[in-house]
Each structure stands twice: as C-alpha cells, then as structure tokens.
Amino acid sequence: MAVTEKQKYKFTNSMFGRLFGPAIVSSLGWALSDMADAVVVGQRLGTTGLAAISFILPVYMINCTMAHGFGVGGTVRFSNLLSKGKKDEARANYSIISLTALFFSVLTAVLGLIFMDPLLKVLGTVKEDGAVYVATKQYLEILVASTPLFYFSNIFNYYLRNDENQKLAAVGSVTGNICDIFFNIFFVLVLGLGTRGAALSTSFGQVIAIAIYIPGLVSKKHNLRVTFKVKESLGQAFSCFKLGFGTSVTYLWQMLFFLICNNLLMKSGGEESVAVFDVLQNTSYLILYLYEGTARAMQPLASTYHGEENERGKKELRKIGFLSGIGVGGAIILFIEFCPQAMCMLFGVNGEAVTNTSFALRVYSVGAFFAGINILLCNYYQSCEQEKTAYLIETLRGAVILIPAAIGASFLPARFFWYIFPLTEALTFVV
Numbered sequence: 426m427a428v429t430e431k432q433k434y435k436f437t438n439s440m441f442g443r444l445f446g447p448a449i450v451s452s453l454g455w456a457l458s459d460m461a462d463a464v465v466v467g468q469r470l471g472t473t474g475l476a477a478i479s480f481i482l483p484v485y486m487i488n489c490t491m492a493h494g495f496g497v498g499g500t501v502r503f504s505n506l507l508s509k510g511k512k513d514e515a516r517a518n519y520s521i522i523s524l525t526a527l528f529f530s531v532l533t534a535v536l537g538l539i540f541m542d543p544l545l546k547v548l549g550t551v552k553e554d555g556a557v558y559v560a561t562k563q564y565l566e567i568l569v570a571s572t573p574l575f576y577f578s579n580i581f582n583y584y585l586r587n588d589e590n591q592k593l594a595a596v597g598s599v600t601g602n603i604c605d606i607f608f609n610i611f612f613v614l615v616l617g618l619g620t621r622g623a624a625l626s627t628s629f630g631q632v633i634a635i636a637i638y639i640p641g642l643v644s645k646k647h648n649l650r651v652t653f654k655v656k657e658s659l660g661q662a663f664s665c666f667k668l669g670f671g672t673s674v675t676y677l678w679q680m681l682f683f684l685i686c687n688n689l690l691m692k693s694g695g696e697e698s699v700a701v702f703d704v705l706q707n708t709s710y711l712i713l714y715l716y717e718g719t720a721r722a723m724q725p726l727a728s729t730y731h732g733e734e735n736e737r738g739k740k741e742l743r744k745i746g747f748l749s750g751i752g753v754g755g756a757i758i759l760f761i762e763f764c765p766q767a768m769c770m771l772f773g774v775n776g777e778a779v780t781n782t783s784f785a786l787r788v789y790s791v792g793a794f795f796a797g798i799n800i801l802l803c804n805y806y807q808s809c810e811q812e813k814t815a816y817l818i819e820t821l822r823g824a825v826i827l828i829p830a831a832i833g834a835s836f837l838p839a840r841f842f843w844y845i846f847p848l849t850e851a852l853t854f855v856v
Contacts, residue, residue, distance in 0.1 A: 437726065437741045444586070444722035445749055447595035451582070452718030456710040458602035458630060462623040463707040465609040467773035470560065470619060472700035475772065477560035477620050479687055479703035480548045481568060484537070486680035490673050491533070492576045495526050495662075496583035498669025501728050501808060504587045508732040512648055518665070519584055519649055525662040526580055530573035537569035549687040549699075557696050560620045567624035574631040581638040587725050588649050593641040601634025671807045671815030678823025682831060689835045698839070701782050704772045705789055705843070712757050712790070716797035719750035720804030727808035739809070747801055754797040761790045785843040792847030795854045796822070822853040 466474035499522035506515040537544060545551070545565065550558045578601065585594035605626050612622025642649050683706075690698040723746040730738040761768060765783035769775070774782050799822055807815040830845040 437738055438745055440726055441722060441742060441745055441749075444591055444725065445719065447591045448586075448718040448722040449715060449753060451595045451598040452714040452721075454599040454602035456714040458605040458627070459710045459714075460707045461606045461609045462627065463703055464771055464773075465613045466620055466623050467700075467704075469613050469617075471773060472697045472778075473556050473560055474620060475700035475703045476557050476691075476696035477564055478623075479683070479699045479706065480545075480550050480557075480561045481565050482683045482703075482706065483548060483680040483687075484544070484565060484568060486676040486683065487533070488572055488575045489579075489676035490670075490680070491529060492526070492579040492673075493676065494666045494669040494673035495522050495576075496580040496669065497672055497724075497807065498665035498667065499580070499662075500583045500587040501668055501724070501810065502665050503584065504725050504728040505732045505810075507587075507648065508729045515648055518661075521662045522580065522665060523577075525666075526576045527573065530576040534569055534572040537572070538566070541566065541569070548684070549691050554691075554696075564620035564624045567621060567628060571624075571628040571631065574628060574635065578631045578634045578638075581635060581642060584649055585638060585641050586721065587728075588641070588647045590641045590647055590649075593638065597634045597637035600637055601630040601632075604633045605630030668807070668810065668812050671812035672803050672819060674816060675803075675819040675823045678819065678827065681824065682827055685828060685831055689831075693835070694839065697778065701774070701778060701785060704768070704774060704782055705785050707772065708761065708768055708786060709789065709793065712754055712761075712793045713796060713800065715753045715757065716750050716800040717804070719746060719753065720801055722746070722749075723801075723805060724808045727805055731809040743805065746805070747798070750797060750801050751794075755794065758790045758793055761786055781839070784840065788843040789846045792850040795847070795850035799850060799853050818853060821856055822849055826852050 463475060463478045466478055470477075499518060503515050503518050506512075506518060541562070545558065545562055548561070548565075550561050552558055582594045582598055585591070585597075608626030608629050609623055612618045612626050616622060618625070641647060686702055687699055690702055723742060726742050727739060730736075730742065765786040766779060768786055769779045769782050799818055803815045803818040806812075806818070827845065827849040830849055831842075834842040834845050
C-alpha cells in the first residue's frame with residue numbers, strides 16, 4: 426500500500442523538485458543582491474550609508490506591491506488557462522498585464538522624480554540632516570527612474586516559470602543579481618560613488634536579467650508572446666492584480682511599517698538606530714526569500730491542481746512544500762541564532778552597536794520561523810484562488826498586529842522594540 430502511494434504521488438514530488446531547485450537559487454540570488462547595497466555601502470559609509478538604505482525601503486516596497494501583484498495574479502490566471510488548453514486566452518492575459526505594468530511603472534517614475542523633495546520628507550529625512558539626506562537623495566533619484574526595469578524583471582520571471590521555462594528564469598535572475606553584486610563592489614568600493622553607485626548597480630542588474638529573459642519571451646516553442654489584438658480588458662488586468670494583491674499586500678504593509686519605524690527611530694536615536702534597523706531588515710531577506718522561493722515553486726503546481734480540482738495532489742504538494750521550506754529557512758535561522766556577530770561584521774557594524782544588533786538579530790530570527798510558515802500558507806491559498814484568506818494572513822502580519830505593536834514599542838526601552846517581530850508572526854500563525 427505504501428509503495429502504491431509513493432508511486433501515485435511520484436509525479437508531484439518530481440515536478441516540485443524540478444521547480445524547487447531553480448526557485449531557491451533565484452531566491453538566494455535575490456537575497457544576496459538586495460543585501461549587497463547595505464553590505465557594500467555599510468563597509469564604505471558606515472551608519473550614514475546604512476540609514477540611507479533604510480530610508481529608501483518604503484519606495485522599494487511600493488514597486489514590489491505593484492510588480493508582484495501583477496506578476497503573481499497574472500500568472501495564477503495564466504497557468505489556470507493553460508491547464509484548460511486555452512492558449513489564446515493565456516497569451517491575451519500576458520499581453521494585458523505587460524501593457525498595464527508598463528503604463529503604471531512609467532507613471533510612478535515620472536511622479537516620483539517630480540515630487541522628489543516632498544517624498545524624502547515623508548521617508549524621514551530633510552536637508553538639515555546633512556550627509557544622510559544627501560546619500561538618500563542620490564540613491565532615490567536613480568531608483569525611481571529605474572521603476573519600469575524593476576517591474577518587468579519580476580513580471581517576466583513569474584511568467585517564464587509558469588510557461589515551463591524555469592531554468593531560463595533562474596539563470597536570468599541569478600546572473601542579474603551576481604552582476605548587481607559585482608557592480609556594487611566596483612561602483613561603491615572602487616569608484617567611490619557611494620549610494621549613487623549602489624543604485625546604479627541595482628538598475629544594471631535588472632537590465633541584464635531582462636536581456637537574458639528575452640529569448641524565452643519571443644520563442645515560438647512557448648506561450649509568451651505579446652499580441653496587440655488583446656481580448657482582455659483593463660478591468661481583467663486589475664482582476665488579476667486583485668488576486669495577486671492577496672500576497673503583494675504584504676509589501677504595502679511593510680512600506681507603512683518602514684515609514685513609521687524610520688521616522689520614530691530617527692527622532693529617538695538618530696541615524697545609528699535607523700542603521701541597526703536596516704541591518705535587521707537586510708538579514709530578513711536571507712531568511713524570508715527562501716520561504717518565498719519555496720512558495721514560488723509550489724505555485725504552478727498548486728494552480729494547476731486547483732484548476733483540475735485535484736485535492737489529493739494539493740495535499741501531497743502541501744506536505745513536501747512545507748517540509749522543504751522549513752528545512753532551508755530553518756538552517757539560516759539556526760546560523761543567525763548562534764553566530765549573530767558574523768552578520769554584524771558583514772554589514773560593517775562595530776563598537777557598541779554590535780551588542781544591540783546581535784540581540785535584535787536573535788530575537789528577530791525566532792519570529793522568522795513563524796513568518797516562514799505564514800508565507801507558505803498565504804501563497805498556497807492564493808495559488809488556489811482563495812485570495813481573501815491570503816489577504817487576511819498578510820493583513821494580520823503586516824498591519825493589524827505589526828504596526829500597532831511598533832507604535833506601542835516606541836514608548837518602551839529600545840531593547841524591547843525587536844520583540845514586535847516574534848509577537849506579530851506567532852499571533853498571526855495562531856489566528
């Protein structure tokens with residue numbers, strides 16, 4: 426009987442294995458790329474550079490909200506249509522998502538450049554702050570101008586993976602991120618361009634990733650071809666975004682969270698407190714991106730099984746997916762618990778700040794265990810088009826619990842602030 430079960434679900438295990446490897450490699454690449462700015466800038470500019478990186482995070486999260494919303498929602502619908510043999514409708518879906526993303530990314534970039542100074546004030550820094558204001562503005566100008574690149578590098582990656590082109594998606598992502606890291610070192614440490622160099626390296630990395638994706642987007646062997654005879658309406662594009670918003674809303678809540686924390690920490694402890702907060706956030710990428718990578722590996726299979734109404738296949742996928750995600754994420758959590766000083770050294774943190782940062786990292790990693798499970802649950806529900814449940818999870822962990830906890834913790838000694846992370850994730854998990 427056991428042999429029969431194993432044979433029966435061998436297909437699910439095999440397909441997940443094919444998706445899991447590239448997804449984890451991509452996630453590591455994204456994590457290292459996102460961390461590279463803070464690592465290199467921290468080594469060069471110290472707390473001023475780290476604080477500047479923290480101040481631009483809310484803008485980065487706005488881009489993530491839109492890009493992942495369209496990417497995830499669009500590809501869930503795309504995979505569902507392909508599973509039913511509706512290739513023309515699937516291509517129309519890809520086309521309208523691409524055109525809509527182009528419009529909104531250009532609009533966002535133009536508005537951001539026009540209202541740069543008011544935007545900086547909202548982010549938490551003004552001209553009177555001196556060096557940290559200048560460093561933040563230099564980074565932000567390039568980041569905002571590169572908004573379309575960020576949108577399409579993410580959307581193309583999602584669609585390639587759902588069009589059975591996972592290897593190309595992984596190669597493009599990893600190569601772009603490796604180049605980002607290389608350019609960071611060259612622009613910041615060799616040429617001394619500071620935060621401007623860090624922003625340029627990120628933009629160049631996106632360009633390289635998109636260039637690698639292009640063959641998969643024009644290949645006649647696959648389904649990704651933009652047609653200007655789009656049958657899908659703008660309303661259907663926003664229907665996809667609404668579906669994807671179930672998980673991308675987490676970036677919107679993070680934007681609000683970063684705004685609140687950066688402003689509070691800047692007023693209470695200056696740029697050094699904001700810098701420690703940035704170290705914590707960048708370390709979180711290394712952990713949570715692994716869980717998100719596992720969720721991305723689960724998504725095409727979950728969407729397909731859902732379209733086929735295959736409940737037993739979904740059950741087997743949940744089992745292997747959750748075990749795999751907890752395995753890779755848990756390994757990093759244990760490393761941080763036992764070696765937080767290594768992370769401090771990586772980001773250029775020294776002196777008295779090492780003790781406070783190490784303590785914060787240990788507290789955060791406890792919450793990261795529950796965060797990983799919440800991420801897997803949320804993405805699974807979304808892949809099965811249960812966006813309300815996914816939205817509930819992300820709203821609890823990203824706003825309803827987290828933001829009030831952050832505001833409340835601001836009235837306590839700084840050491841207690843970091844407990845908001847395990848508190849938020851554990852309560853969300855319980856709910």
